[in-house]
Amino acid sequence: MSKAEIGLIGLGTMGASLALNIAEKGFAIAVWNRTAETTHAFHAAAQGAPFADRITPAETLEAFVAAIARPRAIILMVPAGPVVDEQIKRLTPLLEPGDLIIDAGNANFHDTDRRAADAAKGGPRFLGIGVSGGEEGARHGPSIMGGGEKADWDRVSHILEAIAAKYEGTPCATYMGPGGAGHFVKAVHNGIEYADMQMIAEVYGVMRDGLGMTAGEIADVFRRWNRGPLQSYLIEISGEVAAATDPIGGGAMLDAILDRAGQKGTGRWTAIEAQHLAAPITVIEAAVAARNISARLPERKEGQAAFGAAPQRTDAFGIDTLEQALICGKILCYAQGFAMIGAAAKAFDWPLPLPEIARVWREGCIIRSAMLNDMAEALSGAPDRNLMLAPAFADRLKATHGALRQAVAAAAMNGLPMPALSAGLAYFDMMRTERSTANLIQGQRDFFGAHGFDRLDGADSHHGPWGSHG
Numbered sequence: 001m002s003k004a005e006i007g008l009i010g011l012g013t014m015g016a017s018l019a020l021n022i023a024e025k026g027f028a029i030a031v032w033n034r035t036a037e038t039t040h041a042f043h044a045a046a047q048g049a050p051f052a053d054r055i056t057p058a059e060t061l062e063a064f065v066a067a068i069a070r071p072r073a074i075i076l077m078v079p080a081g082p083v084v085d086e087q088i089k090r091l092t093p094l095l096e097p098g099d100l101i102i103d104a105g106n107a108n109f110h111d112t113d114r115r116a117a118d119a120a121k122g123g124p125r126f127l128g129i130g131v132s133g134g135e136e137g138a139r140h141g142p143s144i145m146g147g148g149e150k151a152d153w154d155r156v157s158h159i160l161e162a163i164a165a166k167y168e169g170t171p172c173a174t175y176m177g178p179g180g181a182g183h184f185v186k187a188v189h190n191g192i193e194y195a196d197m198q199m200i201a202e203v204y205g206v207m208r209d210g211l212g213m214t215a216g217e218i219a220d221v222f223r224r225w226n227r228g229p230l231q232s233y234l235i236e237i238s239g240e241v242a243a244a245t246d247p248i249g250g251g252a253m254l255d256a257i258l259d260r261a262g263q264k265g266t267g268r269w270t271a272i273e274a275q276h277l278a279a280p281i282t283v284i285e286a287a288v289a290a291r292n293i294s295a296r297l298p299e300r301k302e303g304q305a306a307f308g309a310a311p312q313r314t315d316a317f318g319i320d321t322l323e324q325a326l327i328c329g330k331i332l333c334y335a336q337g338f339a340m341i342g343a344a345a346k347a348f349d350w351p352l353p354l355p356e357i358a359r360v361w362r363e364g365c366i367i368r369s370a371m372l373n374d375m376a377e378a379l380s381g382a383p384d385r386n387l388m389l390a391p392a393f394a395d396r397l398k399a400t401h402g403a404l405r406q407a408v409a410a411a412a413m414n415g416l417p418m419p420a421l422s423a424g425l426a427y428f429d430m431m432r433t434e435r436s437t438a439n440l441i442q443g444q445r446d447f448f449g450a451h452g453f454d455r456l457d458g459a460d461s462h463h464g465p466w467g468s469h470g
């Protein structure tokens, strides 16, 4: 029997879908799962498919490894963290020089860096790839962000490009750089995903609590927006979520969902890493914090009892103003995210290809949107320039920042929380203020710590007249 071209470990939600995608695209694949019943169920379910004979299920890890052609390529689709290390440890004695392990889970990129360093010291070869698009993406075309040795990427890129989503025929799978570069870009993608979702939730809050609109009316607005500049997967599914009927209660599904948002930590990792890089991603940070606040339901209840409900009905918002505000917030959020990737490229000496990153996000992934194509073009001209200053986006910001200001101001006056959009507005205002207030910060620092300061006139005096009061 001929051997499989690739192997996959972990037939959970993502792994099973990815395995079917790989087989469907014409590649023979061997699969193994810790729990054998899952392997049996997966194999049985695949039987009706025209590509079923390309799938080789294995009962043991040894049989799995033996079923793959040398040099082997093995995808891991298991929970990030210690499970990946455990799985590498179990596989290593069964592998031969040149065999390649590909971690396709949501690893922390520092772990991927460490695993890549182990590979360089003589372990199995190692790639860390970020895979976005959820179960549907994994099955029919995810967006793939690769990291590791370029030669290892080149060895499997024909498979990864074949299974990836396509944007006008171009595969959304790209090599990002060495070590953890792929997982780093995936983490920033997820951070942006948090922010995109939060900003949409903020305008939803205005429509629901400020304007008193029903879920059905809100669904219509999202559907309309999805035909304009905001066209994106997240606006599309927001419309579908808002339009759905609760199969139990019969009302709007959205109104029956508990308002406590979960997270698996990738947004938090992005925020933490941004602090290390001194990269301001205030919109993403606000979105991560908003999820954390949403989880504090008992405290929020106490807060409402103590201070009264904040949201007030108001007609201070126009739907078109909200749309413009969301466009503006989205541009500012992506400007921050791409600037953070640029900062990482410098700090880690990674050749992160910013325009290519915008391109692989155009299809397959959760943040796919019409605007990303324009971003790819804007970044192609000048990848180091803040996206805010790219002419096409500067023009859009000029046209929409007034709406963002109106929306944030009206939200503040009516007690409607808008943390991410407000953070975007503050970033915009700070980024267009040549004379900031950091002169006072410098004065304070010199006062208590004799840290010194530079003078505007360039004079050679670097301390204030306050002596030492520290």
Ligand SMILES: NC(=O)c1ccc[n+]([C@@H]2O[C@H](COP(=O)([O-])OP(=O)(O)OC[C@H]3O[C@@H](n4cnc5c(N)ncnc54)[C@H](OP(=O)(O)O)[C@@H]3O)[C@@H](O)[C@H]2O)c1
Binding pocket: 009, 010, 011, 012, 013, 014, 015, 033, 034, 035, 038, 077, 078, 079, 080, 083, 086, 087, 104, 105, 106, 107, 131, 132, 133, 134, 135, 264
């Ligand atoms: N779900 C998404 O939308 C999504 C999107 C992008 C990336 N990811 C990432 O993809 C990875 C897999 O996610 P998933 O949603 O597919 O998870 P999942 O449905 O929970 O599946 C986890 C898989 O890992 C296996 N596994 C768990 N612990 C193991 C262990 N100690 N040793 C060996 N195998 C073990 C499970 O095998 P058993 O059957 O034996 O339990 C199962 O096959 C994660 O890193 C996740 O963050 C997920």
